Amino acid sequence: MHKVLVAAGLAVSLSACASTYVGKPYDRAAANVQSIGIADDALPEKATASEVASVGSNFGLVGALANAAIQQSREKAINDALAGAGFDAEARLEQRVITSLDAQGYRAKVEQNAVRQKRVYLASYNSAGDKPDAYLDIVVTNYGYLSAGVGQPWRPTVAATVRLVSASDSSKVLMENQIVYNGMYPQKGVITLSANPEYAFLDREDMLADPARLAGGIEDALNKVADTAVGLLR
Amino acid sequence: MRFTLNLSVMAAAAGLLGACAGTSSVAIVPTAVVHYDRQGCPTQPDLGAALSLTPEKEKAAHTVTTPVRAGSGCLTWAGKATPYVVYALPADVEDKTFDVGASLESQRIFAPEVTVLDGQGAPTRTFARDQFLYRGGVYSVQFRARPGDAYVLVTAAPELVGKAYESIAIGTTTTTAYTGAGSASWTVGNDSAQSRTFSYEGVAQVSVFDSDTKEAAKKPG
Numbered sequence: 239m240h241k242v243l244v245a246a247g248l249a250v251s252l253s254a255c256a257s258t259y260v261g262k263p264y265d266r267a268a269a270n271v272q273s274i275g276i277a278d279d280a281l282p283e284k285a286t287a288s289e290v291a292s293v294g295s296n297f298g299l300v301g302a303l304a305n306a307a308i309q310q311s312r313e314k315a316i317n318d319a320l321a322g323a324g325f326d327a328e329a330r331l332e333q334r335v336i337t338s339l340d341a342q343g344y345r346a347k348v349e350q351n352a353v354r355q356k357r358v359y360l361a362s363y364n365s366a367g368d369k370p371d372a373y374l375d376i377v378v379t380n381y382g383y384l385s386a387g388v389g390q391p392w393r394p395t396v397a398a399t400v401r402l403v404s405a406s407d408s409s410k411v412l413m414e415n416q417i418v419y420n421g422m423y424p425q426k427g428v429i430t431l432s433a434n435p436e437y438a439f440l441d442r443e444d445m446l447a448d449p450a451r452l453a454g455g456i457e458d459a460l461n462k463v464a465d466t467a468v469g470l471l472r
Numbered sequence: 473m474r475f476t477l478n479l480s481v482m483a484a485a486a487g488l489l490g491a492c493a494g495t496s497s498v499a500i501v502p503t504a505v506v507h508y509d510r511q512g513c514p515t516q517p518d519l520g521a522a523l524s525l526t527p528e529k530e531k532a533a534h535t536v537t538t539p540v541r542a543g544s545g546c547l548t549w550a551g552k553a554t555p556y557v558v559y560a561l562p563a564d565v566e567d568k569t570f571d572v573g574a575s576l577e578s579q580r581i582f583a584p585e586v587t588v589l590d591g592q593g594a595p596t597r598t599f600a601r602d603q604f605l606y607r608g609g610v611y612s613v614q615f616r617a618r619p620g621d622a623y624v625l626v627t628a629a630p631e632l633v634g635k636a637y638e639s640i641a642i643g644t645t646t647t648t649a650y651t652g653a654g655s656a657s658w659t660v661g662n663d664s665a666q667s668r669t670f671s672y673e674g675v676a677q678v679s680v681f682d683s684d685t686k687e688a689a690k691k692p693g
Contacts, residue, residue: 258533260569260681263614291644291661386642387661393640423643426608427571432639435665469602 259427264413275349275370281378287316291387325453331460338468391438394459395420400467419459504580504669506634513546513553522560530685538676554628565617567684573612575675582674583632589623626676637668
């Protein structure tokens with residue numbers, strides 16, 4: 239006789255054991271920063287479109303291979319749609335950061351740097367013209383759309399690390415933090431932004447049906463990440 | 473026998489997860505308390521009753537959670553009655569980052585207002601509402617202490633009480649079926665709307681992160 243036992247949800251809280259991320263809060267009064275150079279190349283070249291608990295992910299290696307092919311096809315379609323809508327994520331993010339910094343009384347401009355080889359902070363920073371007091375380095379490690387699994391809605395997602403570095407001493411980090419918009423499981427210590435319910439898509443076809451809205455969802459998420467990053471510099 | 477073994481494994485796993493998450497089984501889910509009508513509250517916090525934020529020995533992360541109830545200490549702050557908790561900062565604050573706010577409960581969040589005080593209880597710093605952020609399971613403000621800072625006061629923010637924090641939680645759930653022939657797992661995605669209400673009652677939480685836990689050993693004497 240077979241005895242059957244079903245255990246559900248054991249994986250749900252595993253992330254609770256993870257150690258806490260500790261950011262570095264900014265002290266504006268002590269930092270004396272008036273002008274900020276924004277490091278460019280903040281975003282990856284392409285948006286992602288990941289379905290976490292896909293059908294394929296439940297069928298071992300063969301399923302994983304099929305899943306990778308489906309994801310690749312989906313991401314190409316998404317990026318084609320975003321390009322067709324004339325959406326430039328990098329430019330939108332940079333403009334939002336400049337506007338937000340300006341609203342907080344900083345002088346800000348984007349500085350051209352070498353292309354990032356990896357999605358990590360730059361080792362050194364360049365400036366054209368007058369050297370700013372500090373560099374704001376926003377590294378978006380992932381952006382795009384995310385679905386928790388089959389039948390679940392697709393929502394924008396962004397993950398970023400941000401830091402402000404003294405221009406006179408690049409080893410002097412004035413602020414550092416991690417920000418996640420609509421991530422899987424809140425991570426201890428990481429700034430957690432919930433998804434905007436206005437931007438939810440049923441499936442791939444729904445996402446591709448309205449490229450302007452598709453882009454609008456990502457722009458909305460990037461704006462919230464940019465505003466949060468700059469808000470850390472109050 | 474097999475059934476018993478599986479049950480044991482599950483019980484152990486559930487216990488481990490519970491320990492990781494720091495939770496225990498609670499029969500009644502606390503809901504938000506949106507009215508607070510204590511009268512005659514003092515205008516100064518009782519610094520003598522401040523809870524210590526100094527761990528017994530230096531460690532990288534030290535968290536103090538404090539239930540805040542309507543019957544807890546009360547204070548007249550900014551002209552309004554509020555429950556409060558006051559914490560004493562460690563003596564050596566230079567290498568420490570403070571994260572002060574409230575834990576997210578399933579249906580409510582204590583509505584925190586945070587004020588840093590000097591040794592005499594006078595405010596040295598307050599934080600605007602948009603400086604509070606959700607960091608995992610905590611709604612908090614983060615800061616480094618400045619010279620002269622000695623206490624941190626956590627009160628309720630009346631203008632925040634009663635407001636809702638709406639969020640969307642996504643994750644996965646794995647179901648494992650055990651049979652005499654083996655086991656199989658299946659993972660599905662979850663996407664659910666959550667709503668929590670800011671409250672006069674809840675759980676205040678302070679974490680102290682120490683970037684130099686060897687400091688005590690380095691100090692002479």
